Amino acid sequence: MxxxxxxxxxxxxxxxxxxxxxxxxxxxxxxxxxxxxxxxxxxxxxxxxxxxxxxxxxxxxxxxxxxxxxxxxxxxxxxxxxxxxxxxxxxxxxxxxxxxxxxxxxxxxxxxxxxxxxxxxxxxxxxxxxxxxxxxxxxxxxxxxxxxxxxxxxxxxxxxxxxxxxxxxxxxxxxxxxxxxxxxxxxxxxxxxxxxxxxxxxxxxxxxxxxxxxxxxxxxxxxxxxxxxxxxxxxxxxxxxxxxxxxxxHNAALFVIMAEACLIYATAGWYKIQGTRWQDGTAVYYPLHLDYFSPWPALSDLLSANGTLVMLVTYGTVVVQVAFPFTLFNRRVKNVLLALMITEHAVIAVVLGLPFFSLAMIAADAVFLPTSFLKRLGGWAARARGRLFPGRDRTPPGPPGQRAKGPGAPEQAHVGFTA
Known part of the structure; x- marks a missing residue:
């Protein structure tokens, strides 16, 4: 106890x-x-x-x-x-x-x-x-x-x-x-x-x-x-x-953001399961032949001509969306599915001509990215900025949310009307 x-x-x-x-x-x-x-x-x-x-x-x-x-x-x-x-x-x-x-x-x-x-x-x-x-x-x-x-x-x-x-x-x-x-x-x-x-x-x-x-x-x-x-x-x-x-x-809002992203994928996946086109593996084929969703007709025709690829993408989309909320308890599996979903949205942005829909979903997916990866990403960005603008401070700010370790160490980035 x-x-x-x-x-x-x-x-x-x-x-x-x-x-x-x-x-x-x-x-x-x-x-x-x-x-x-x-x-x-x-x-x-x-x-x-x-x-x-x-x-x-x-x-x-x-x-x-x-x-x-x-x-x-x-x-x-x-x-x-x-x-x-x-x-x-x-x-x-x-x-x-x-x-x-x-x-x-x-x-x-x-x-x-x-x-x-x-x-x-x-x-x-x-x-x-x-x-x-x-x-x-x-x-x-x-x-x-x-x-x-x-x-x-x-x-x-x-x-x-x-x-x-x-x-x-x-x-x-x-x-x-x-x-x-x-x-x-x-x-x-x-x-x-x-x-x-x-x-x-x-x-x-x-x-x-x-x-x-x-x-x-x-x-x-x-x-x-x-x-x-x-x-x-x-x-x-x-x-x-x-x-x-x-x-x-903050922590309550962060939890709601994560729950919202899971809810979006879960509902989308379960509704897809009920559709006959998703059940027979042909759902991806039809948007590729709509003029509104074909900014690159040659690319759309190339992808839709491969029946095996269409079937794998159709079933794979349903499996990833339904399974993702349940993989949050396993970090490695979650990261694999997260990479697959981000890749899928990037493909949707190019092939179907929906860049802002894909960017919004990728931004929502980013809440599940590992902290270690984001820190490395920040380090790469800082080094790239240092090469473009030499002489400027290239040290990224340390992680917030820590108690002060010595004189002058801030507890949070919360000065005045800022963060």
Whole structure:
């Protein structure tokens, strides 16, 4: 009984003391931000037909639909063309800044606003990949996805190095709380104030429902509390408590992301089993002969001409999708199936001409990638950056979520309004 209690206590301590999977959530952040940004850039010439005033799904029809399902979109606050251009630009800018990891907490919220606003404006324009982006944009808000591979993490690392050299004093309260030293943050509070003023105007105008008002005001207040606890409190207790809550929210959101990916593959696989074309091994043959899914007709004809290959791909797809959730308990088998699924999505992107669907699914799959592989990947990227930009700091930030080992060592990348 004592051993069981100790094991349970160790598990609870691990969940509350650190944000699990920092490299995996960073890859998910980068993957979905890049996918949505590339989609918006590619569709920029057609944006008015997809989500704007020239689309077949008119502004009046969208209003009627939103009135019935209470979906979130700020595009229906005004039918002017300039407002649409501003929201589209917000979607592109927030995607880019989230990709880079600049003010990650704030950008994750703006990224969610951009994704939901555009997709809910024209609900019939999306596909399976858009649905995945839709869900992940919400989940990312609750993760600490900027702890590594972000401008936020680099800013914290440089502040710690400057303090270690004696070039930078502790921020007020940060030294007492054991947090990372930093210069007074002016950008974060200014951004927080501007967004708070905008949210106040929206609240007074009555454009948001009660549920969304509670969410956005809660996130806005949490940012202020987080910053104040690190700057003005005289002890470590407030910061430790906020750290615990943030870690719990992060780990819960990470679990939901993993469960969502498993649910997608499990439902897709079991529905395929019920289809007669999947049962007789010919399901892959038919999409290869549709003009819409044949960007390279010669390649599609070459693949569909081999009946054995078509049968193996058809059955293999079903087996991998159904089996994947059950392989999470065996790391080696899971990694093999994960590589097969990522390869399959890469082939779908090329052969069937669905690059953004494939990128979204690969980004979702990345949450299961091994930490050791991601660290090696980060090392390769750092060395490649060093060759392209010699003289810059090529040392990637250390893994977050660890207690300070000495003077000036940060506990988390959580300075001010950052990660």
């Amino acid at each position: 004592g051993r069981l209690a100790a094991a349970i206590g160790c598990r609870i301590s691990r969940v509350t003391d650190s944000a699990l999977g920092p490299y995996q959530t960073a890859v998910v952040r980068i993957g979905f931000a890049a996918t949505w940004l590339l989609f918006l850039v590619r569709e920029f010439p057609h944006r008015h037909e997809l989500y704007g005033p020239d689309g077949p799904w008119s502004w009046d029809l969208a209003q009627q639909l939103i009135a019935g399902n209470d979906a979130f979109t700020i595009l229906l606050w005004s039918d002017s063309r300039s407002w649409f251009e501003a929201v589209y630009a917000l979607g592109m800018l927030s995607s880019l800044l989230l990709l880079l990891g600049w003010r990650t907490r704030t950008m994750s919220v703006l990224f969610m606003v951009g994704v939901l606003s555009l997709q809910n404006r024209s609900v019939f324009m999306g596909d399976g990949g858009d649905n995945v982006i839709h869900l992940m944009a919400i989940y990312l808000v609750f993760t600490r996805c900027g702890l590594v591979w972000s401008l936020d993490a680099r800013r914290v690392k440089r502040a710690c190095e400057a303090r270690a050299r004696g070039e930078l004093p502790h921020a007020l309260g940060s030294a007492r709380a054991g947090g990372a030293p930093t210069r007074p943050d002016r950008v974060g509070p200014a951004l927080w104030g501007a967004l708070g003023f905008a949210l106040l105007l929206v609240t007074l105008a009555g454009w948001l429902g009660a549920g969304w008002l509670v969410l956005f005001w809660g996130l806005w207040a949490a940012q202020a509390l987080w910053w104040a606890a690190g700057r003005y409190t005289g002890g470590a207790e407030p910061r430790v408590l906020l750290d615990l809550v943030a870690n719990l929210a």
